[in-house]
Each structure stands twice: as structure tokens, then as C-alpha cells.
Amino acid sequence: MTQMTYMEALRDGMRQAMLKDPNVYIAGEDVGAFGGCFGQTGSLFEEFGPKRVIDTPITETAIIGSAVGAASAGLRPIVEIMFIDFMGVCMDEILNQAAKMRYMFGGKAKLPIVIRTPCGAGISAAAQHSQSLEAWFAHIPGMKVVMPATPADAKGLLMSAVADDNPVLYIEHKILLGVKGEVPEGEHYVPIGKATVAREGSDVTIITWSAMVQKALAAAETLDKEGVSAEVLDLRTISPLDKEAILKSVEKTGRAIILHEATLTGGVGGEIAAIIADEGFDYLNAPIKRVAAPDCPIPFSPVLEQAWVPNEEKVIAAVKQVV
Amino acid sequence: MTQMTYMEALRDGMRQAMLKDPNVYIAGEDVGAFGGCFGQTGSLFEEFGPKRVIDTPITETAIIGSAVGAASAGLRPIVEIMFIDFMGVCMDEILNQAAKMRYMFGGKAKLPIVIRTPCGAGISAAAQHSQSLEAWFAHIPGMKVVMPATPADAKGLLMSAVADDNPVLYIEHKILLGVKGEVPEGEHYVPIGKATVAREGSDVTIITWSAMVQKALAAAETLDKEGVSAEVLDLRTISPLDKEAILKSVEKTGRAIILHEATLTGGVGGEIAAIIADEGFDYLNAPIKRVAAPDCPIPFSPVLEQAWVPNEEKVIAAVKQVV
């Protein structure tokens, strides 16, 4: 174990994957000597050189499209889209090519592609640089989606994503990049599709992921003092969802709060609520509440942005409605 | 009232809108003399000429992007994307431009854009020409999404969409294009955001839209014979959802089935279930069931495609689990 930031951890995950397999390469905008928009690739360019850490033109469509071609020809690309907000310009390559080729071709293609991209609000980057769009990708059969909340998971999910033979969207929250934590050295894999209980509790389950895990934990601390025991489930993987973990926790607590940063309507919270309202219906002692950003674009001004991002108080208020 | 097909009705809606306002024009691939991929624009080119019914190159990104520019400069474009599956190539123009400009600009822009596009399986058009992607658009604040199920609504929602000052995605199901029904003559508006009870019932509510309305009605007929009274709610608008109508019906029946053609995970069904499991929790006598396509790309072979599309039997089976 070493202390490192979430960003160092995900970089270390890339590095380990590259050391292990020469067919792994990184491509994206300013990922080379510049070291990545937020510094994510750091000095990987110096270590692995321009053959394996590749600066592309501003050409997301070709970045993803070429990754599809390279992967079907035997490589294992890690490609970066600088902000998840830019996915709109390469959705076809994800929706209709990467995610569907294996099925359409009758199983005769393998698409081991990792698409790394930062999400999230909190730095006044405004409406086109702050979104959380995981719901789109969770609705694409053939895609996996991971969203680590801790440095250790940032590394472990990165390595699992590279090792996976399917397209995996790896979403790193920009607010977490600087967060420190203990991270295993060398190779480290966190299984895709497995949630983790970030905090045990017995009265209510807060189901969440990515940067919201910290807010859920903070809310749970406060609630604890008021005699409410909240369990916090960090999903880690958004697709496929760890249904068992969700249902198990709700069975225990009888109450579910879903917390995500994405806007409410059409967010992944709906999917989770639907699973619980069907398969966990008999466990429920109270309505399922969702805490999410309101249905509006992300405003620039810090005062408005703060009002937009879900926070501890809103989680606590939701919990209090059900306990 | 006249008898016409769904396709004739939506065409008549476009025609009325064009007669009414010279700033309304149509642009898209093969919408001119060819009359549209499935014949949707028919002879509008002959009637309105090349200035107002415009064949574009194969350039979806520019089709939507130019509509954004034209709308902000005072026109009211109706643009067509030949299949909803192609939206991946113009999502940025929808997500980050059309839907956000008004908000980002502090309210100082109006974007009256109608994007018409066919969705749906049923004609062996395979994985890239058969999808139902409404969930993506329902997750974009600033967008409205309508999905008519009948010829009258096809016309009425088209005209309301053109009259709306916001970007509206108008999704026409290809399987419905040839369906006939009574349609009001002249101008006809169906309000955006209002569901309709397609069949009254008391034991269970089937919430559905677009081509699935017919399947729900068929299932309800069969169930009726077995003594189960199903209400069928045709949402008509997917965003904004008619929450009141949903809750009102579930209050009455105490049971909810959500039926959609899109793949299950991440579909709009989750959103609806979540609303009910929160605000309608106390009405519920049984788990909320979703009937949807399985999480896989749409297969080509008719035998597989038939197994993929949700059908009457699956609806009946779901209902029987809860009554």
C-alpha cells in the first residue's frame, strides 16, 4: 500500500497495464508531453514514448472510431475523451460500433477498448464541461461503465477495464482527482460489476457512486449522531449493476435512497429504483427517494452551481422523509 | 375527421404548419422529390418547392447544427434524421447546443426546432436501424420528446412541436406509419406533456407509449376475458412526463406495469418506476413490473427479432405476476 491521489492511482493503473502488455497504448488530446488536461497521463509519455502515448488532433470521432479498428485488429487501446460532455461527437462510434460489433458479427469480434473520461461539476466549468452522462452508456447493451470513488478503486477498476475484452467506459470525477488514499502497489484489480459497502448501517441504504460517495458518508456521519444508521453502498460499476448487493442491503434496511450527481430525470437512479420497486418491493418500508441534480443545465456561477450539485443536506432531508 | 394513416397524418401536420408560417421549413436526407425514406414527406416538395423542402447531403451533424443556427436566427426548422439510430452522429448538437443554449445564454435565445425521426424494430432492419433511444433525450434538460401512438396524435403532436419554442424530438415508430385512424382536419394540436387513457381499467395500469400501446391494448382485451381489468395509459410525451396522469391511474388501480420497446436497463421505464415508487408508494399493492426488450442489440433474423420485441404475452405474464 502507498498513499497516492486518485489521479496518481489511475495513472499507475494505466502504467501497470502498459508494462504488462505491449499492445496497450494511450491516445487522446494532449495526453503526451502535456500530460493530460488535468495531468492524468503525467509522465507516461516520457516513460513509454510517442509510440504508446499518442497525442491526437481534436478528433473525438476518429479517436473512438480508430480505437474500434485497432481493437478489432488486436490492440488494447486506452483512449481519452477530455470531458464526458464531448461524448456527443463520438456517440455513434460507441453506440453502433464498439458496443454492437461483437453481437452483430455473431460473436466473432473482440473489442477490448477502455474509454477514459472525466465527469462532474464543482469547478465552475459550466454546462458543457460538467455533466454526468453515465445513464446514456448504461442504456447501451454491450458497454460496461465504471465510476470509481476512491484512489484504490481508481487503479483497480482501470486495470480491470484494460483486462476486459469489452468496451468499458471509465468515468473519473474531476473533483476526486486530487483525493488521497491507500492504494495497493503493483497489479491491482477491482472486479467490474461488484459494489462495495462503504459504510454499514441498518436503518436506510444510500445507494451512490463516484464523487457522491463522500457526500453520502458525510450525511451518514451526521445522521448517526441523530440516531439514524445509514448504510452507504458504493456501486463502483454502473453497468452491469450489482443487483444482488443493492437488494441485499435494502432487504436489511428496508429503505432506499439513491444519490447521484447526474440530473434527476432519466438518470441511473431510475433504473435502480425500478429494480428495487420490483424485486425488492417486499423489503420496502417506505418510498424510494432519489437525490440528484435538478433538471437543468449546469450553471456557471459558483452560487448557482453549488445549488445545483446534490449535497449532504439534501441527502439528510431525503433520509428524514423515510425513517 | 378523415381516415388517414399515421404517416399521412404527420405529413398533414407538417403541411398545416408550413401553410401557417412561412418560416417553417423541412430539411433532411431524401426528403425532397424522393419523398422521404419511408415516404413521410411525400409530395410536400412538389407543393412547397426546394426552398422549403430541402434535400441535404449525408451530414446529420450539419443538419442539426444548421437547424440550431437557423432557429436562433428566427426560422422554425423541421429537420429529419432518417433513423433514430443515427443520432449518435449529431448528439453534441442536441445535447450541448440546441438543448442548452437558452439556459446558457441566460434566457436570451429561442430554439424552436423539431427533429423528426423514426424508431423501432419489426422490419428486420437489425441493430443499427431499429433502436428506441428516447431515454437519452429524456435525460437532456431543455429537450422535449414526443412519441405518438395514433394517427391523430401523430398530427396533433407534430403541430404542437412546431408551435413550441423549444427543441422537440418527435419520434415516429416505423411500424405505425401505415396504421390508419380518424384524424381531425385543418389545424390540430395535441398538448405536449399530456398523457391519455387509451383504455380505462381498475385492476392494473399499463403505462406505455408509441407502438407498444397497441400491444398493451391487445393484452388488456385478453386479460379482460380472464376477469382482469387493465387500464392503458398512453404517455404520448416522454419528456416532460405527465406525472399526474401516471400517479392518478396507479392510485386507482394500485398496480403498475411499464411497457416499452427500448432495452430494459436505462430505459424510460426506470424513471417512471422511480416516480411511482416515490410519490405513488402508498398506492402500490404489488411490485412494479417492467416489460421491455432484453439488454442486447437488435438481432436481424426475424425469429430472433420477434423474440426481442416485447409482446402481448409478456405483458400478460407481467400482469399476472401482480394481480
Place this chain on the structure above:
Amino acid sequence: MEITPNQLIDFYTTMVRIRKFEQKAAEQFAAGKLPGFVHLYVGEEAVATGACANLNENDFITSTHRGHGHLIAKGGKLELMMAELYGKATGYCRGKGGSMHIADVDLGILGANGIVGAGQPISVGAAFACKYKGTNNVAVCFHGDGASNRGTFHEALNMAAVFKCPVVFVCENNMYGISNYQKNHQTVNDIADRAASYGIPGASVDGNDVIAVYEAVNAAVDQARKGGGPSLVECKTWRHRGHFEGDPATYKDPKEQAEWLAKDPIPRLAKKLIEMKAATQADLDAIDAKIDDEIAKAVDFAEKSPWPDVSDLLTDVVA
């Protein structure tokens, strides 16, 4: 680079194979046996044939919605193709893909594609992989005149040029994107001129002359294999039929259609073979008969094959 008579006979054979496959597909479609959309390559056979004649099994192609010709020219197996058109379990994609998604990754065929222009960046990636691995292989990207207006064209050619990827963009200019005549969808006459935007060679050739296609693509493939980067080869041709089966193509000028039918690449090559005494009419007839037989076998295979089992619906979504 001398083209031998034997090569020409191979070209002829491939072109006839494509033609007869397509004619059979038209027939079976009309008979209601082929579900979905079918876009046929009749009239354009010289392009796929001349281009793929420069490739080996480890080279890659990306194809389009109008893919049968490309696949056959790259070595695709007629039985597996026909069975796929039928939607049978024995087809290339086990019935899951259909005409627009046939692929044979082992043969370097990275798929027909239902999204116009989608193959362009994919081909760049395959070529990138060849270069990355140092294999000396190349990729050929087939795409239409209509597709040359998509953003993918621009991004793919730019990326390929910047990274010097061994890829040849073969633009099949059949003068239409569905009903949209080339001069109404772009303002350049020769799409090859667009190569200049990427500092790469662009050639425009008679796409109904298989030898001209072969030679132009040969030069481009050669450059690519030597590390000289990508090229664009435009092949002017004509689709004899509608955009898809069922399209009466009333938008075509009958005179122009007649002119192009007279330029049919197959009789043209047959004439040449006979003139140069590389083959007699009887030789060609024998080839035709052999192909008829292949097609009949493919149809028979497809007809006799089982439908996919519904239990297969959810397999192969993920690896």
C-alpha cells in the same frame, strides 16, 4: 507491375461472382426470402475486385451498407453470406447481423456497416494496428460519394495522414447518395481532390475499368506498405439498380442510366479478355457456369439451414 492474363481471369471470375450473387439476392428478395434492407452492388463490381486484388488475408477492409461485393472480393464465403442474408443460424453472423453487418474478422473483413461513413475511422484504427505491430499489412476503406460528406471522412483522413497510417480510402463515386445526385450534395466534381486537404495523394479513376482500379489501388497500397501513409482513390462508377431493393430509382435520368449500362464493367472485361486472347467465349462461359453452381450451392445451403434458436438471443452481447 504487369497484370498477367491469369490475374485478369481472376478479376473476371470475382466480378461475375459478385454480379451473380447480387442478382440472386435481388431475386430472393423479390420472392420475399430476404428480410430487411438489401443494397446491391450490381454495376460496381470492378471497384471491389480491382481494389481487393491488392490485398492478402492479413490485410483489412472496412465496408458499407452496400457490402456484398467488398466481402466477396476479400474472400468472403458465399454460403455463409447467403445464409446470413436469409437470417439463418449458419450465416456469418449466426443470423444476428444480416446484409448490413456481415463480417469475417479472420479474413480481415471488419464488417459491412449500416452507418454511412462509420467504416472510415475504423479502417484508420486497423491500419494503425498494422503499423503499431509492424506487420506490413494495410487497410482499405470502401465508402461512397455520399459518405465523403460525413465528418468521419474528414477526421479519418486527417488522422491517417498525421499518423501516416497504411490505409487506402477507396471512394466509390456512383454519383448518388440514395436519391441525391452528386452535384447536389457536393460542389467538387472529383472527390479525389479532397485528398489535398490532408496532403496525401488523390487519384480519380474509371471505376468500371477493373485494371485502372487495380493499378491505382496498387500504387496506393504499395506506398502504404512502404510506410508512405494513406491515399485516396476515387472510382467513378454507377449502381445499376435502386438504392435498396424496392427503390424504383425514378430519380435517375434514363439516358444517363442507359449510358452507364453500356459501360458495364463485366462485358467490358470479357471483351478485353477475348480480344487479347486470354480467354475464349467458351472459357468465360465455363466460368459463368462454375459461378452459377457456386451461387446455387450457396442458396441451397441457406435454404436448408435452420433458423437461429431463440436461446441464442442473448449470447455474445459481451465477451
Place this chain on the structure above:
Amino acid sequence: MEITPNQLIDFYTTMVRIRKFEQKAAEQFAAGKLPGFVHLYVGEEAVATGACANLNENDFITSTHRGHGHLIAKGGKLELMMAELYGKATGYCRGKGGSMHIADVDLGILGANGIVGAGQPISVGAAFACKYKGTNNVAVCFHGDGASNRGTFHEALNMAAVFKCPVVFVCENNMYGISNYQKNHQTVNDIADRAASYGIPGASVDGNDVIAVYEAVNAAVDQARKGGGPSLVECKTWRHRGHFEGDPATYKDPKEQAEWLAKDPIPRLAKKLIEMKAATQADLDAIDAKIDDEIAKAVDFAEKSPWPDVSDLLTDVVA
């Protein structure tokens, strides 16, 4: 088309206005007063100034992430801009947009834009509307060298050419897309060469010479107003600062940076004005002082303005 001394003084005034606005923004950003990303236009002032000098209030522009210069040149109000950079309720977007989304639709400014290349098709649509309505107005699309590699560039120029839309694409080639040097992100030297792919005029001019920019765009706007369709004007220039504030721009070659600083468009124009006796140094100093005053007022306005009220969060999502 003779440029009058008065016009040149106007150019000078606008360029100084942009420069000083940007310098103040840099200062306020460093002081922690401006949230979010700020991309400054320092060094490129001649482009926006020379281009927008050809436009009237009813003409349109689309801008970029590096938009302040375009907005000021098109008549944007400094107070409302500065207040928006601060995120104040009185800003152009009531604090909802910030630097990357400032717009003034009434002035034909269809917005800065955080998505590289997104303005390109939007400008085509605005130009289309001008033509549709027969207003004789035009649109100017500002975009960078990096943006010229996006699919939107290709699709926008092709559509504009096909429909003969009155739009001028002004490519600000400052030789970098963030850290990526132009010769590493495209293989053409002159981006103007890409105009040939659309059969439209392409001109490449010294973007630090406001007169050259003015004249090239003038010809293009003139053609557009007369129904002659779109053009591409490439302006070679240089950003003095990092990509965004906070970027030390260590990727730049210090020698090249020094060379370009020596070509600063503002002293260059000042020198010319004095040489041609259109202005004395005192006149220019007076302009500078007047602009200092404007900027001070803008800052003061921003500083004193209230924050948006949280109750405003959900307004204006839909009309």
C-alpha cells in the same frame, strides 16, 4: 474599398479594447475572482477586429471557447461581459454561462462555445436563415486551427457550399490546439487549402495585420452578400499566453514565442498610424486611457453586481 484613417483608428481602438479586457481578465483570474476556465485572446486581436469590421448589427457570428475578442469586436458590452466572467446576476447570461457561453443574440452573437467546432454548422444555419429570409445579411464563423480537424468543419463547409449560404469561415490559425502544434495535428500548412474540397475560395493572410484580415474578409463578405456563397479565410496568428489561464505553455518554443511577440498586432498598427500621420502618440495614448476607463467601469460594474439568486436556478431551461 479604401480603408480610411478613421477606420484604422477604430480598428486600433477595438484591438486595444480587447487587449485590455483580456489583460484585466488575466489579472482578475490570477486574483481568484474569475471562476472556471478562461481562454484569452491576447495576440490575436487583429483577427476578430478586421473580420467584424465588415459586419453590421444584423449580421451573425459564432464564436469559440476563446471568445472575448470576437464578442467585443462585434459590439458586445464590456460591463455585461465582465459581470458574466465573474458569474454575477447582471452578466450577459445572468451568471449561467460564464466565459465560454457569452452570447448576445440581439447583436447577432450566437455565443461563445465550449465545444470545439460546434459553431461551424451553427453559423451555416444562421447564414441559411439570412438567405431564406432574403435579408442580405451574412454570418462569420470563427474557429481555430485545431477545430479545422473536426468533422463539423467538413460538414459545415460542404453544406454551406452546396446551399451557397452567405457565411465566411474565419480560421484563426494560432498554430496550437492546446499543446498540439499545428504540424503535428494536420499535414497541410495552409488551412485555407481545405477550401478546395468545397469548391469555395480560400485565402491565407497574416492574421496579425488587421488590414490584411479586413480586406480578405471584406472580399468574402462581399461575395456572400451578393449571393456568391461561402469562403474560408485563414488568419495566421499566435496566442501570447497559455491555452487557458494557468497553463504555463512550456510546450512553446521560446524563440518562436519571442518572434511572435515581436509581431504583436497592436504596436504594429500603432506604428503604422503614426507613420501615416493618422494619429499622434498622444492620440493613441488618449485612446488607451479611454479604454482603461471603460475596463475599470466594467470591473467596477462586475464587482458591485449581486450574485444570482438561487431561485433563478431553474428558470429559462425551456421557453
